[in-house]
Amino acid sequence: MSKLKKCWILFSTMMVISSTANSGYAILSVVVRNFVGKHHWITEEEMEDYIALVQGAPGSIAINMSMMVGYHVASLLGAAAAVIGCAIPPLVIMLLVTAFYSAIIGNPWIDIFLHGMQAGVIAMLANLVLGLFKNATKEQKIYPLTIMALAMAYSLLTDLSSILLVIGCILIGCITFITKIRKEKSAK
Amino acid sequence: MKTLIQLFFGFARIGAISFGGGHASIPIVQREVVEVQEWLTYEEFGNLLALDELTPGPILINSATFVGSRIAGIPGAIAASLGSIAPACVITMLLIFLLHKYRKLDIINEVLFAVRCMAVGLILVTILRMSGTIFLMNGISFQIDYLLLFMTAAAFIVIYKWQVSPLLVMIICGALEVSVSYLMKMFF
Numbered sequence: 001m002s003k004l005k006k007c008w009i010l011f012s013t014m015m016v017i018s019s020t021a022n023s024g025y026a027i028l029s030v031v032v033r034n035f036v037g038k039h040h041w042i043t044e045e046e047m048e049d050y051i052a053l054v055q056g057a058p059g060s061i062a063i064n065m066s067m068m069v070g071y072h073v074a075s076l077l078g079a080a081a082a083v084i085g086c087a088i089p090p091l092v093i094m095l096l097v098t099a100f101y102s103a104i105i106g107n108p109w110i111d112i113f114l115h116g117m118q119a120g121v122i123a124m125l126a127n128l129v130l131g132l133f134k135n136a137t138k139e140q141k142i143y144p145l146t147i148m149a150l151a152m153a154y155s156l157l158t159d160l161s162s163i164l165l166v167i168g169c170i171l172i173g174c175i176t177f178i179t180k181i182r183k184e185k186s187a188k
Numbered sequence: 189m190k191t192l193i194q195l196f197f198g199f200a201r202i203g204a205i206s207f208g209g210g211h212a213s214i215p216i217v218q219r220e221v222v223e224v225q226e227w228l229t230y231e232e233f234g235n236l237l238a239l240d241e242l243t244p245g246p247i248l249i250n251s252a253t254f255v256g257s258r259i260a261g262i263p264g265a266i267a268a269s270l271g272s273i274a275p276a277c278v279i280t281m282l283l284i285f286l287l288h289k290y291r292k293l294d295i296i297n298e299v300l301f302a303v304r305c306m307a308v309g310l311i312l313v314t315i316l317r318m319s320g321t322i323f324l325m326n327g328i329s330f331q332i333d334y335l336l337l338f339m340t341a342a343a344f345i346v347i348y349k350w351q352v353s354p355l356l357v358m359i360i361c362g363a364l365e366v367s368v369s370y371l372m373k374m375f376f
Contacts, residue, residue: 090245
């Protein structure tokens, strides 16, 4: 199959996936089904590596996944095709919604509706945080709780941008990793 | 033109540090958009979250489109969105290179764990902040909107126990709020 044809498939497939999937994780499973299962362009092991990688990168899972898959299939052109295909639907749809929003935001009933919706937003966030919390404290308690407390304190007590906090947590992760490796080595 | 550049780099900053994947990156985006760049108020960001649930696409691109279009129309939306993707492009390519060179990137899992814990702390603070603006009527600290509080608790239970789609719950909350307001206006 020619490179151009592959790029087209990447572009159009990502456009369809991006228009219909609701979360980054949903996109992951459809991408796997499509590019591993249907086209056989990527093996399962390679995909596992990519899935791990994509969660470690900043930004959105959907875009990063498009980039990795696109690059794998058709190098830079493929990456570009996949990313653009992925980015266009939310861009267009959100532009329409925003235009609509600006037109109706003055309406008092719409304000009340959106106000009410926020109750649902808070409930959704609470549910999300509960899931993440349970997951993080499955094995150890002190380490995750310390980081959580640190993040809360940072957010509540300082006005600084999150950059420092994120860099700090990345460093903590690296240090923990190195410590674990050292423990394993000395245990041998 | 200057605004476009500001939007591009502003969102590039956000894109570079929004780790966690999916909803876990919400507090980081919120912090940057509301407090650091002061592009939206907390209430407006809450609306954005609700709209983000309605539309496909990652929160990062949706925020970029929303903020960008409100500040500088379609060019603004595109500039912001491109900016939000740019750092991910660089970092993802770097990670792919590292993956091919070193084969194993277990350190990412450890970093990811730390970042997830950070996300828990940050989302909790986000919930607290949103609650502050939503549950207090007219921002007065002793006038609590008990109805909204009750709705949020009910919404949480519904999402948690019966796995109802958060989007549906949000819409119902909005509709309920409108109905109650309408009824109160009719009878009082």
